[in-house]
Amino acid sequence: METEPLPRGLLLSFIICFLISQQYKIMQFLSANSGYLSAVASGSSSYMMYPFCGGEEIKRRPTNHSIAFLTVTGHRPGNGTFYFGMTLRALQEANVPDSAMLVNNYSGENNTELYSYLDRTNHSYVPEIITRPSQPLRPPFEFKAVGWSKSMLDTAAGDSAQRKKWRISQSLDFLYVMKEGLRIFPETDWFVFLEDDAVCTRKNELIPTLLNYMNTGKGKGVSLIRLNKGHGMVAQMFHRSMLTDFVGYSTFRFHLVPIDWLLILYLEQMGLKYERQPILHLFQHKGELSSFADNEVRKVDKRIR
Numbered sequence: 001m002e003t004e005p006l007p008r009g010l011l012l013s014f015i016i017c018f019l020i021s022q023q024y025k026i027m028q029f030l031s032a033n034s035g036y037l038s039a040v041a042s043g044s045s046s047y048m049m050y051p052f053c054g055g056e057e058i059k060r061r062p063t064n065h066s067i068a069f070l071t072v073t074g075h076r077p078g079n080g081t082f083y084f085g086m087t088l089r090a091l092q093e094a095n096v097p098d099s100a101m102l103v104n105n106y107s108g109e110n111n112t113e114l115y116s117y118l119d120r121t122n123h124s125y126v127p128e129i130i131t132r133p134s135q136p137l138r139p140p141f142e143f144k145a146v147g148w149s150k151s152m153l154d155t156a157a158g159d160s161a162q163r164k165k166w167r168i169s170q171s172l173d174f175l176y177v178m179k180e181g182l183r184i185f186p187e188t189d190w191f192v193f194l195e196d197d198a199v200c201t202r203k204n205e206l207i208p209t210l211l212n213y214m215n216t217g218k219g220k221g222v223s224l225i226r227l228n229k230g231h232g233m234v235a236q237m238f239h240r241s242m243l244t245d246f247v248g249y250s251t252f253r254f255h256l257v258p259i260d261w262l263l264i265l266y267l268e269q270m271g272l273k274y275e276r277q278p279i280l281h282l283f284q285h286k287g288e289l290s291s292f293a294d295n296e297v298r299k300v301d302k303r304i305r
Contacts, residue, residue: 065100067210068185072173073114073196074106083197086286088118090199092125094206101127102184104177106169128184132176137168139252148265156257171254171262174233178247182240190214191238198228198235198283206282210237213280226279233260235283
């Protein structure tokens, strides 16, 4: 004997009664995740969901920071340690929120190992950690190095195969963290790139100094601010517009010269000099060992090494 289905009106009444009984829980969920749901509706991938546990609200990391801090880290060859710890601690003491940080772990190991390292060294910060996927060491097609410094090209061409592979990987790591930073922080105008052994020396002044420079006439028309003495990518602050342009420029040239040389050449083609970009002495390079993969000392243009 077949049972007859419930009348449509009665079924609808049951559904309405159930929704009314669950109204509070539904409103609580929508309130906790309104930002995430609107981001999904708009096609944005800037919001990250955390596990729902213990009946607590699902939280999301804020992405609307005035300044984002990006770095690349990994095990150092030889002793296998991270330099990242002292850089992170200095930023923590300078009141940089961990949600404003993005870390590219170039070692390729499971990021759980890096989180474990932070836990062992008593870091309360939990920055977002990403790992660059494997990429070819040459771009799909190349642009000719027209107007570039011959001394730079000749020196880079003379690199050993080991060093070429190392510096190309370094450039790819930089480009990856910058591309992801531009995507993850869509409302951020300024991006600080730090090598993992760049330590803030004026912790109490870091954020106030940067914000003051950005919000006064001093920063008008500026797109790059050097944050340490000397050359190299140790500590640089890019405006979004220049960073976007520089990333695009470097995407097809990263294999030719090191990334810090590429920045010099990029600025020269823009009619700018790296040495004339404003500098704020806020970071110091703490690396004890040369980062040259082959440890070879060379006498070249002082702008280069």
